[in-house]
Structures are given as structure tokens and as C-alpha cells.
Amino acid sequence: AIPRIASLTSQVSDDVSECIVRSLVAMGTHPLTANELIVRSDGPIKFGDNVQGSAWLHNCLQSTNTDLCRTSTSLLCTLHTTLSTMAVQKSDPESEKQCEALTTVITDECNSAFLASKYSAKDPEPSSATLSLLSQLEALSSQMSPSLAQTLIIKHKGTHTDGLSFSDVLINVLSVHRNAHVRLVVSAVVSRVLGSLSEEYQLILKQALLRVVVQGLDAKGDIVAQTRALSVINVMFVASLVLGIWLLDTEGVFGKVLDCYEQQKVEEEKTSEESDADDLRVALLCGVSEALSHYASNKSKCIQLLKNGVTQLHELYMHEVPEVSVRALVGLSRVMSAASLLGEAKELTSEMSVSRLYEAAATLVKENGGDEKMGLGETRRWAIECLAVQSINADVKDLICADKTILKFLMDEMHATRDLGVGVGLASMVQNITCSTRKKHLTDEQKELQSLNEFAKDTIEREQANDSAERIEARVAVLTEADLLPALVQLASTSESSLTITESIARVLVTVAAQKSARGRMVASGAHNTLLRCHRLLGVGMQMESEKISAQDARVDTSTPTVAEMVTSASAARAESYAEARDEAAQGLARIAITQDPNISFPGQKCYELIRPLMGLLGSLSELKVFEGLLALTNLSSMGEQVQTVILKEGGLDELVRLQLDDNELIQRSATECLCNMLQHDEVFDEYAYTEGSRFGDLRLWTLLCGSEEEACVMAASGGIAQLTRSPFVCDAL
Secondary structure: OHHHHHHHOOOOOHHHHHHHHHHHHHHHOOHHHHHHHHHOOOOOOOOOOOOOOOHHHHHHHOOOOHHHHHHHHHHHHHHHHHHHHHHHHHOOHHHHHHHHHHHHHHHHHHHHHHHHHHHHOOOOOOOHHHHHHHHHHHHHHHHOOHHHHHHHHHHOEOOOOOOOEHHHHHHHHHHHOOOHHHHHHHHHHHHHHHHHOOHHHHHHHHHHHHHHHHHHHOOOOOHHHHHHHHHHHHHHHHHOHHHHHHHHHOOOHHHHHHHHHHHHHHHHHHOOOOHHHHHHHHHHHHHHHHHHHHHOOOHHHHHHHHHOOHHHHHHHHOOOOHHHHHHHHHHHHHHHHHHHHOOOHHHOOHHHOHHHHHHHHHHHHHHHOOOOOHHHHHHHHHHHHHHHHHOOOHHHHHHHHHOHHHHHHHHHHHHHOOOHHHHHHHHHHHHHHOOOOOOOOOOHHHHHHHHHOHHHHHHHHHHHHHOOHHHHHHHHHHHHHOOHHHHHHHHHHHOOOOHHHHHHHHHHHHHHHOOHHHHHHHHHHOHHHHHHHHHHHHHHHHHHHHHHHHHHHHHOOOOOHHHHHHHHHHHHHHHHHHHHHHHHHHHHHHHHHHHOOHHHHOOOHHHHHHHHHHHHHOOOOOHHHHHHHHHHHHHHHOOOHHHHHHHHHOOHHHHHHHHOOOOOHHHHHHHHHHHHHHOOOHHHHHHHHOOOOOOHHHHHHHHHHOOOOOHHHHHHHHHHHHHHOOOHHHHHHO
16 A cells, blocks of 8 residues: 555645545554555655655645644654654664654754745744744644654754754744744743653753853844844743743853843943844843743742842833833732732832732733734733733732723633633633632641731731622622623633633632522523533543653653652642642532522533532532532432433442431431432332342431431431332331
8 A cells, every 4th residue: 555655645735645644644653554654665755765755745744734734744753653662662773763764854844944934034924934834843742752852852963954953943943933923832842842851851951052042142232142042041931930940040141131131221322223123122122021020930039030130120111112011011010929928018119019010001901902913912912911910919809800991801802812821811810800719728837937927917917808708709790790701611612722721710610600699690601511621621631640640650760760750749739730620610510500400501411421520529528519519419310310320320329328427417418318319210219128129228327317406307318218118118117
């Protein structure tokens, strides 16, 4: 079949070529066929002695059809993964040589796409060459294996005359393309690479990036080189906050960034050059503002910025160009938030007060809310990020809820955005406003330190007063009236790939479900189905993080335990957060199922999907969650025999019997009520009604519950016994 497939490649369209490539990807997953595709000179890839591969493959990789380009890159990644595995398992030098050839092709093709794209880098719309480059990078970011990451980033250089390695290509892409999407794709590639490399090779990559950054920042008077270095720093911050902080903290880079700003400030005061030079200066100032703002993401670094950097941030915030000002505003907001919590707010001027910073962010949002140009779009994204940071403060939460213009903008943006970065900002903002954030569990020592800090104590007491249950309920009511629920449903549907957004939306919907008056609106808007989907996605996220931990443990050498500990710790923290949010999502679903008719809220297949989340609540350590789960199951079990059958398959009978013996009378009562409904199922009835049934002896427990001091429990137990008296064996036993 291989030569016959090759004969088709000279006469087909892009669509047919994509079908051929997909079939080759499937063949490439098996060692034998992967090897054949590489060594056969009459095949469609035609590696053989020609390391560059076939002309058809080159055309596919450089195609203006992004799907074909992405699939072709996936083919090379699949072949590399298969052959590298065979090289390790069988110690096959030939497979290792083939992997080297594949790495060469990947590097050369990315080089070619970059060289073609840089000539149109100043065009407002990405060129076809740029789209091809992005498609290749996206495919690499999703399919990067540890062996490919190591050979691409560290060891390998392509056959081009410039001798660029893959890491050089990434850095050059950042220096030429300032498009936000390009930077996002590059950051995804770097993030994937970092997760695949061992500690030794991570250090090599860090040192390579550090050399580029230091050389660029030290190039006095060379705005292009300095802007390139700042772009590398900021993309590394997006890829990994730890990596970005490491770059700024090493070899005096933080001071060099501030020096770049001071130099440009002097230049601006001296001369006013042509528009091209002005554009370069703006790009450099945007880079400085963005780097300082990212640096302020770490609370400990905010203290450093208070001592050295907050003045520069304030000057950048006062800059006349909105793109520069808004980035600095985010940094100032982060510093202000950390300073308030740490009792350092007295060092800030009145111009940096919470209300003044909020007014500035709100103004930027209102002025740029309806403009879709690239620059103003960037300004809008950063303004949303600024509001998300400021919304931690209780006063800002009330200001946002009182501003109808801002609320309308936020809801419209949730409906319209396809940008995951904007989606994270919007979701976290609503999460802050509704106080749906993850609750921190303080140790006794932390509580004692908190009480000793007088300023922090006053701040906490004021925050608790402003975030009381009544205030939260009022904010939820305002947001619900502003059509928050349909907006969240839309945002969730367009952001399923982001577990961060999914987790935030789930927590917000749980908070809304806590208000009985809002549950009807949740059903009407479809928010209850969104919450059910969030529960499922968070479960997938937990499994993914567990697999990452297992893969890291298997891959990392015991001689470098710090890498394993770092990856395992981060994955374990995310898994714990997802598990907690998933548990809360199940509780929110239970609350809806308690007060709303399940025949209307969860018709058809939905009611069966709801059973597993509710069953999960029965094992919770929270008595409230167990109680609400039982009430919801009682409602569901009244829907008929099919629902009762699913409850039985999920182990519901054993759980309900166990909870009948609980010390909590409310849990005991609700478990008995649910079992009373379940007795209508023939299988459950037989377990209790006949002497050979496994639950026949539990009649004594039901009789004992008839003597309970709680009337509702007596009614449920006596109702169950009344049903069982259809059996003569039960009558004799009674």
C-alpha cells in the first residue's frame, strides 16, 4: 500500500492530502509501519538517504491550509515518538538515526516557515506563512514528547545555512512577531517543553534564554534588541511564572529592565522622533510594563517592587499611550492588593488608592469596549485583567455591581470572547465578586500570626464585614438580574479546554445555587446542565493530573528528585483543587434537584447522569453535603424504576443502609426516606421482604426508627414497613 499511496500524492488537493496524512499518522503509531514509512524510498515521505524528505511532505508542512499543516506536523511527531521508543527498548541505532532525521526535518520546516513569515510581520493580518508557522507550533505544543523536546531544544540544529536551532527559531519569532496569538502559541510550546525536560536540560534551556535576555538588555541604544529581550521575558512568564521570576532574579536582569525604562524616559524628554521610532519606544515601554506586572503576580515580589519599582510602575501608568498605561495599571493593582494584605499600604500615595485605580480601569474598559482593533483589543484584555485583580478588594466588588455599564460590558464579553486569557480574567472576576474562591484552611500558627498583626486584623475584620452573607447574597442578586447565568453558560461552552475557567464557573454556579430564589433561573438558563458538565470535566482534570504524576515518577531519574517533587507537588495541588470544586459542583446540583422538579430540571438521560455526582456526596466528610445528597436522591428515586435501577448499580442500597445508622438524625431520616422510595423497586423489596434476602434482618432497625423522636423519621420508617407488609414473611416477623 505504501507505494500506491505515494502515487496519489502528485495529483491530489489539500483535502485529499490531509486524508492521506491522517492515514499515515495511524500507520506511524506501529513500530513496523513507522519504520517502513521512513526507510522506503518509494513511499510518500521518501526519507531514505535524503534527510529533507519528499517534496510532497514539504508542501504539506508549508501549506496555507492550516489543518493540513498541523496534521503533517503531527505525523512527524508521531513517527518520532514511535521510533524513539523502539530505539530505547531495543537499543536500535538505526531507529535513533531515523529520529535524528525527523528532528532535522521539523527544525528545517519551522525555519522555512519563520523565514517566509518575517517578511510580512508588519502586516495587520497574519500572512499565510505565519499561519503555517503557527499551525506547526500548535501541533508541536500538543504532541511534544520528552525525547523530541530534548533533541529539538538542546541538541539539534537544522541544515539551513543560518544554523538556527529550534530554540533560536522560537526566540526569533518573538522578536519579529508581536501578535498576541503568536506569543500565546510560543508560550504553549515552551510550557510543554519545560514539562518534558529533566532538571539538567531545563537548566541548559534557562541559561540559553538568560544569555539572549542579558545580551539584548545590555545593548544600549538598540531598541530592537531590548524589545526582543523583553518579549522573551514576558512570553516565559506566560509559559511558567517560576521561569519568568527566575529570569528577572538572575544576573541583575530586574535592574536592567528598570534601566531600559530610564534610558527611554531620557530619550523621550530629549527628542521626538519619527513614527517608526515612536512605535518601537511604545513596544519597549509595553514590554517593561508587562514584565513588572507579571513579576507582581508573586506576593513576595510585590514587597520588592514597593521598595524598588513602584515609582516606575506609577510613571508608566501615567503614560499617555493606553497600551503602556493599562499594563502598568495591572502591576499597580497587584502591588496595592498585596500591600493592603501585608500592612504596607501606607507607603502608597493617594493616587494609588483602590478607588482611583478602579476608576482608571473602568475608564479604559468603557473607552475601548467597542473597538476591535488589535491595539485597543489588547488594551481591553489588560483592562479586564486589571478589574479581575482589583475585584479581590471588597469595596471594588460593590463598585462593579453598582456600575451598570461595566456589568453590561462584562456580560457581553462573556458571550462574545473566544480568547481563553480574557475568559480566565472574566471568570476569576465573577468568582471574586461572589466570594466563590477556594477557602483557605489556616493552621493554628497562621491564625496566631494573623491575630498578632494589628493592621492585618483590622483589614480582615473589615473584609469580613463587607463580604458577609447578606452582602454576598445582594451581589449575587444584582449579577443574576444582569443576566450572569446565560453569560456563564456561553463562556463555559466556548472554554471547555481550560480547566481553570471550568473550575471558576463551577464555583460561581454553586454560590448562585445556594440562593433558593435563583435556582429557577438556573434551570431556565441551562446553568444546571453547565454545572453537570463542569463536574464531568473536573473529574477528567483530576485523572489527567494523576497520570502526570505517574508519568513523571516513571520518567525522572532518582538522581534528580527535585524535578519529580516540583511536578508532583504542582499536579497534586491542581488535582486537590479540582476534586474540591467537583465536590462543590455536586452539592450545587443536589440543591437544584431538591427544590426543582427533577422531571423538568433533569429530563431523559440527564437524570441518570446526575446520580453518580449525588452518590459521590454520600461519602463526604461534610454532614451538610451528605444530607443534601440524600434529599436530592430521594427526589430522583421518585421518578420511577429506571432511575432506581441506576441508583442500585451505583451501589446506592449499601450506602443508604449505612447512613441509616448515622449519628446525625437528619441524615438518618433522609436515608430512610430515600429507602422508602427505593422499596418500590422489586429487587430492593425482595431484599427486605423474604427471609433469604440480605436485608431481612434490617426490619428490626426499621421498627426501632418508628420510635424516633423526630416525626418525619417515624413517618418514613412506618411508610417503609407498611409497604413491606405485602410480604407474609414480614408480617410474621413483625
